[in-house]
Amino acid sequence: MIGSLEEFNTESRINEDKxxxxxxxxxxxxxxxxxTFDELFQRASFIVRSNENILx
Numbered sequence: 001m002i003g004s005l006e007e008f009n010t011e012s013r014i015n016e017d018k019x020x021x022x023x024x025x026x027x028x029x030x031x032x033x034x035x036t037f038d039e040l041f042q043r044a045s046f047i048v049r050s051n052e053n054i055l056x
Contacts, residue, residue, distance in 0.1 A: 003036055003037065004036050004037055004038045005036050005038055005039070006038070
């Protein structure tokens with residue numbers, strides 16, 4: 001895991017060069033999934049919400 005997707009933001013928009021470089025790096029790695037901390041948090045939140053709905 002690395003950083004946050006917010007690191008690609010400038011004052012008004014996403015820095016397309018940095019973001020596309022990150023995506024090319026991420027897609028170039030095989031058998032390892034590269035995610036940011038905020039993506040991990042989103043996944044964990046989804047799992048917790050899903051489990052809460054199952055237990056109701």
